Amino acid sequence: MRMISPIIFTVSLLLSSSCHAAVQDFCVADFTAPESPTGHACKKPETVTVNDFVYSGLGVAGNTSNLLKAAVTPAFVTEFPALNGLGISLARLDMAPGGVAPVHTHPGATEVVHVVSGKITAGFISGANKVYYKTLNKGDLIIFPQGLLHFLENAETTPAEAYFSFNSVSPGSQLVDFALFGNDFPTELVAATTFLDTAQIKKLKGALGGSG
């Protein structure tokens, strides 16, 4: 077939502009180079394979044998480096009966929760201090707008499973309890800036491994 070589010749001509595009189509994180404000450095595209784009870590339930009776299994850029630069990530939530995801924020992302099994009571509090919460059934979605305090609680006596989608490869997490009581934040300063009683603070510092 005589047309083969000329068209192949064209490919290289036309795709001289695409050579670089391969670098830009994706930027699988190389954690050995310095990080920039917008993400990690890119692995050389020629070393990237389909396995970089596939992640199986959410296929296994997290261990809920803990006091929260809940576990979050992330698929953020740390675990799934091919997300780097692409502005999206996921996580899995497993909840035993009585399980809870305490009040927390994600400073850098909006979250959508998708309940896959069980029933979950979930909600968030707006900047105007209005509480929006509801008990979700299998198949339901709920939105937690970026940066707002939110929570989830198993609403049944059976396990629950849900998936979180975030519009960031690294949404961050700030749990109010651990931020206030799980570190060396001085009790006096916590009391002054939260109006909580000292005894309450000390009790939770004890439970959460805090000091000060």
Next chain:
Amino acid sequence: MRMISPIIFTVSLLLSSSCHAAVQDFCVADFTAPESPTGHACKKPETVTVNDFVYSGLGVAGNTSNLLKAAVTPAFVTEFPALNGLGISLARLDMAPGGVAPVHTHPGATEVVHVVSGKITAGFISGANKVYYKTLNKGDLIIFPQGLLHFLENAETTPAEAYFSFNSVSPGSQLVDFALFGNDFPTELVAATTFLDTAQIKKLKGALGGSG
């Protein structure tokens, strides 16, 4: 209790800055006002309830009794107006045995697929024309970077179910087959710009309802 009123007084003082924040925490789409390049106008926040933030449409399987043997059920801003301005959306994929999501792009979003049941062969093609594809099991994720051609196919003789997360409230969809053959794109022009044979084009135009 004497401290009540003064603190409440403080609330209004401190939150004078938050009154507007309530408007900004979210912007539930009002489809009756003109749309801007970055999304729809906002409903008045005082008319918004928790039901705006919850969507149950993904709880029901799509009807796969069609030739693709597949159905996509979106939870984009059109269906879930509270996503407006928040940069994230989801969709559900149901596939009967033999089901396929033909080669297509989402011009405005990166997609992460999460297989919830069954096995799905999924992949994308990079700008350097390399094909990255793999058969995914329950629990697996795969990334389709923004704007690149990709496809999914049921890899088993049992149904499959998967969820898509997008970093856009309206990722758009462009299926190559429907773009080329499902409209009045003149056959001669399709042939000239795709190198496909005229007979092939006419056959698919016939199947997909195209003309010209």
Next chain:
Amino acid sequence: MRMISPIIFTVSLLLSSSCHAAVQDFCVADFTAPESPTGHACKKPETVTVNDFVYSGLGVAGNTSNLLKAAVTPAFVTEFPALNGLGISLARLDMAPGGVAPVHTHPGATEVVHVVSGKITAGFISGANKVYYKTLNKGDLIIFPQGLLHFLENAETTPAEAYFSFNSVSPGSQLVDFALFGNDFPTELVAATTFLDTAQIKKLKGALGGSG
């Protein structure tokens, strides 16, 4: 002078491209039109005067005769509509002796605090639960990265004055105390999702005007 008219003729030629630019140089908020996810509609530029760009509201100290002994006076887009679309805003903090800005976040902005008089102890807690705090003197700046919990406290027995700069025209505010205790968030749900004792919750709900 013969050159006048031709150059003036040129002005209109060259500035045909600038006519629209005047609309884009600024977009003073028109609160009567619908809001979009990225801000308010623009006033007609021909109705805008220098007074739109000047705001005097921060020139007066806030009233600190409240239990927080503190007052925040915002210059956000609500108060200073010419900020609309420009991605920056300010606020003034006045603190009487004993004044405190309780633990809170700004979901949509990084904040820089500038102490103008007095001494203020200020800090934030990172997502890794590390507390970064210090007592600031007149002239000092401190950064609170976007979305993270932070607090300020008058460190002296004299009044303090500080200014906040935000990289958003409407940074929002979420005070943990008011989010948890200043509304109808059910006590049982607060307890389950914060580990706080019921008595503590009820006490603060009483003080902050909450119910449930």
Next chain:
Amino acid sequence: MRMISPIIFTVSLLLSSSCHAAVQDFCVADFTAPESPTGHACKKPETVTVNDFVYSGLGVAGNTSNLLKAAVTPAFVTEFPALNGLGISLARLDMAPGGVAPVHTHPGATEVVHVVSGKITAGFISGANKVYYKTLNKGDLIIFPQGLLHFLENAETTPAEAYFSFNSVSPGSQLVDFALFGNDFPTELVAATTFLDTAQIKKLKGALGGSG
């Protein structure tokens, strides 16, 4: 052919997500609705035709019979409303012998100049006050980074033609001469803030139609 109707049925299923996408693929400006900080409202997509996406205004040379001996013909969103929201625009530059585009900035865009005929001396000044300039031949490109002062001058005794590309639909223009001398900026204030001699200011105010 029996396969037609089932696939067509599929089209509507799969494209329920695309109905909205048509609105998002483009947002042709509707100048009758209020403008937002990120652009104009969108025309109803069903009223949009291919003629919205085609613009012929750059096909005609600008009139250079003026003192600048130059003319800029814009294809910004004002002239070419389909650019709305798409972040790009063009303009045409015609220069008679002796033509000049005086020192100016585009506050909202980087510019690339493409010389199509003639020779043009073009340059910009960096924030470090270094002047980067060169005489460009037919086919040459030069970059003016966003917001920096730059200029162009016909380098030959023949006409020159060039095209500007901007990464904004409305790059704005601020010509130093017109900003200082083409309005009612008080001469004394111009003198104080530019160190120019009063006589020089008055001379240019006279030439450019300024007062004050």
Next chain:
Amino acid sequence: MRMISPIIFTVSLLLSSSCHAAVQDFCVADFTAPESPTGHACKKPETVTVNDFVYSGLGVAGNTSNLLKAAVTPAFVTEFPALNGLGISLARLDMAPGGVAPVHTHPGATEVVHVVSGKITAGFISGANKVYYKTLNKGDLIIFPQGLLHFLENAETTPAEAYFSFNSVSPGSQLVDFALFGNDFPTELVAATTFLDTAQIKKLKGALGGSG
């Protein structure tokens, strides 16, 4: 002149803030350092000269002696490193009689085409599968919104020349033919996900150098 030294003294005072600005005014790509998701590392600004900002590669017609009878000559960041971080790039299209730019997308950019000589039939297909196309004359512009399939064809029996502007320094390119037939994408999988006949696929794989 006595005023010299004091003002120069002032220069360094006032410009202490500009020293860094020189780094930020531009960021000429240094391809030897790791790439980040938002672009390449910056060359030291003191090594940058005006020649970095000028590119002459578009001054020469591409070689159209190939089956497409067309050639694209890019001025993307790879060829013109000073574009790095500036969000704009250009390319030149040359078409012999019968020349064609086959159906393709640019995943990361909107494109504006400017016809400089000849006549070109150009168009794009929206997400709603509507084809927008027209024959352009010298001087005409057409917009291809980001990520959508589009094509160009020489509409005359004479050569044509056009220039592309993109709002990205590396718009990427995905040609449907090369994505489907120019690699090792298995014929069976192509058939299943495109509905094309196997014979058609094999024919084009043969022509475009594909296998599998």
Next chain:
Amino acid sequence: MRMISPIIFTVSLLLSSSCHAAVQDFCVADFTAPESPTGHACKKPETVTVNDFVYSGLGVAGNTSNLLKAAVTPAFVTEFPALNGLGISLARLDMAPGGVAPVHTHPGATEVVHVVSGKITAGFISGANKVYYKTLNKGDLIIFPQGLLHFLENAETTPAEAYFSFNSVSPGSQLVDFALFGNDFPTELVAATTFLDTAQIKKLKGALGGSG
């Protein structure tokens, strides 16, 4: 207390997603690594202390013993590396009687000025060449929209002090006088592109250290 260890166990489970968040909460600039278009590389978060987030450089008045009788003291990313990636910065302005900040732009940021003592006449010129200026009192704010020419002048016979907030960590500065007269910009080219008289240009080049 028996609950301690299980909850601590939970902490590490739940915070596996937060480990990375600590890296993202902030990105204190490491000036030893290459810079990217969006900022500097990040210091290792474990080496960051509260002192990185506090800056005292604005506590001291700048030296106004110069011809401008004014001094700008920046707190940009160069001086305050913890601002890196956070999109905000500040600066201090001191003005002796007669002090002036000559006409200039910040190519990359909108600026808000806050007058803390004295009276300052400040203004900007729009792209439509309208001058917006006013004399500001203590406590007043004025906005200079991104990239537009603006100026400040001490309006009293007493010193004045003001603070600038910018929505960029490195707003850049381009002073028209220094851009035109403080370098080797050839006098003839300055004259041609500004319409200033050669004598005026040479006089200011002399004063500002320019040549050519």
